[in-house]
Amino acid sequence: MRNLLLISICCFLLGCFQSPYQNLQASSENSSCLGNLKPNFTSVLYMAHVNVVGKHLSGLLLFKKMPDNTTRVVFSNEMGVKFFDFEYAESGFKVIHCIKHLDRKAVIKQLKKDIGLVIMHNIDVSTAKILHKDNQNYFGFFSGREQTYYLTNKTCTQLIGIENASKKQKKLIINLTDYKGGMADSIYIAHQTFEFNISLKQLER
DSSP: OHHHHHHHHHHHHHHHTSOTTTTOEEOOOOTHHHHHTSOOOSEEEEEEEEEETTEEEEEEEEEEEOTTSOEEEEEEOTTSOEEEEEEEETTEEEEEEEOTTTOOHHHHHHHHHHHHHHTTTTOOGGGOEEEEETTEEEEEEEETTEEEEEEEETTSOOEEEEEEEOSSSEEEEEEEEEEETTEEEEEEEEESSSSEEEEEEEOOO
16 A cells, blocks of 8 residues: 555656656648748837836837847836846847846846847757647757747747746746737736746837
8 A cells, every 4th residue: 555655656746747848749840930930120119017026117118120230128117217228139148228126147137038039039940849739839949958949820820929948847938919010919928937927018109
């Protein structure tokens, strides 16, 4: 009886530690279609709501392509006071400005990662491992113990989400809906292991 109980506990624990993507199947889709879905914009403005480190911030988030081919991402309140100003370039990432409240290594690192995933910063689509489940394609990218998946519809004509996970659990889910001006109209970024989420709704200009 005791051995049976131990076996049951071990089976339960092993079940808990299974990859959230274990049921995905290999796909014949070509990775080039994901490249066609990479955000293509000149300047896009969002109404933004950010909940981070126990605080709520709201304002305007601007994505802008610069003449030197870098991408600037600026979050400010309605009065124009900047919360942060980031620069994404092929050579890396730079913090132009950040308010003291957000200027923490862990917060900056996570914002850099989240926004970088949305704009597909330095993503080499040719390295994607392509899988599928039901009516969705999963384009997988792997780095150390982490895995990131870009999710598209069955025909690979629309990017619908992004997920980041460890080998055991999902850590980040990004939902993308509708598209205008080369970017999703609505973006919702939700961390699964701690309280940190970002809600974006595109504004007409």
